[in-house]
Amino acid sequence: MDKLPRLVPAGAAIVALVVAFAGCSRGASSSGPSGNSPPGQTGPGLADISVRASAVAFGPLAALHKASGTVKPVLQSQVASQVGGVVSKVLLKAGDWAAEGGVVVQLDDSQLQLSAKTAEAALEAAKINLSTLQGTTSQASPRLDFQVHSAEAALSAAQRNYESKKALLAQGGATNAEVDEANSAFQSAQANLEAAKTALDQNQKADVQDIAQSKLSVEQADYALQQARLNLAHASIRAPYAGRIVSVNLMPGEFVGPDAPAFVIASQEREVDFSVPPSDAASLSIGTPIDFTLNGEARRLSLSRSPNVPVNGVVPFVANVPGSLALPFGAVGTVSYSLVLARGTIIPTGAIQTNEDKNYAFVIENSKAVERPITILAESGDTAAIAGVEPGSSVIVNPPPGLMDGSAVKAIPAASVDGSK
DSSP states (O other), X not given: OOOOOOOOOHHHHHHHHHHHHHHHHTTOXXXXXXXXXXXXXXXXXXXXXXXXXXXXXXXXEEEEEEEEEEEEESOEEEEEOSSOEEEEEEOOOTTOEEXXXXXXXXXXXXXXXXXXXXXXXXXXXXXXXXXXXHHHHHHHHHHHHHHHHHHHHHHHHHHHHHHHHHHHHHHTSSOHHHHHXXXXXXXXXXXXXXXXXXXXXXXXXXXXXXXXXXXXXXXXXXXXXXXXXXXXXXXXXXXXXXXXXXXXXXXXXXXXXXXXXXXXXXXXXXXEEEEEOHHHHTTOOTTXXXXXXXXXXXXXXXXXXXXXXXXXXXXXXXXXEOTTOOOOTTOEEEEEEEXXXXXXXXXXXXXXXXXXTEEEEEXXXXXXEEEEEOEEEEEETTEEEEESSOTTOEEEESOOTTOXXXXXXXXXXXXXXXXXO
């Protein structure tokens, strides 16, 4: 009796054809009678499916972002004249380097010198007046004080005499006229003492007021002298710090008033200014390294400050430029910075497979493809951070058509991946 041919399900036949085609394309031969064994099963002469495998590890997934950066001075100031006058000299021009405190513009200071000398003389006069007043006071006070003591002694003597006369009158040893005379002398002594005390008190009060006023005059004269000397010093318009002169706004012979712009100076220290989107700013902190590329050459810098407040929709940042890097002012280059998007198992995006709303990847275990459901945490370029695959596993990159859970595979090593960019 003839044997009936074995029926093969249509789906299995299609898979078998795909696998057989894959085997032929890799140069594998099959000597089995049917050549239609389902993937994952080995038959006589059926080769394992060759796949590219990549070892994976846990780590951060970083993305490289770029922005335009401009080289600028750390400080740039417009220096103004603080006094009025005629420009006598312009000692430095645009492009010159100025030392800290160096004179850039000199005003004619002859009138200011005269004002300073006048203020000096006024101060000396005020000091002399104070000294004279203090000397007069020191001489008058002892004299008036002596007069008070003398009046007190005279009053005491007049009082004793008056009391004695009254006693003698009672005994018949003195007349009424003598008693009246003694009483008159006693009252006169009282009046003299009050007058001496009043003179002493008025002198003391006047001395205090006059000396206080005189001291105030000395202080005011001293302030005037300090201001005159300060104005004289301001006739030399100096560089507030060491730097390069950007521009000079004055010419010899010009008259300038107070607050008139004299020159602009930029510090020797440089920085790179750039801006990033607010979503990136939260991941950047002071000290974060960046690369600044100018004319094809990258320089490693670090962030020095940031207000962390958006300006016109972006957040400004500043990176310090070491003094050893002679970057030209105004040069525009590219700032590159790395942001960590997520931490997880880092795999090539080519290993990620999707079936409807489910993501999965194949890992190799015991020479077989094993399907693992995964959660994508973040993607950047051709790399992704995922959860669901253990670090140290080998994932299949760009699985061949027809690969199924449990298929026997032969791994061809591919480059390992990490999350750095």
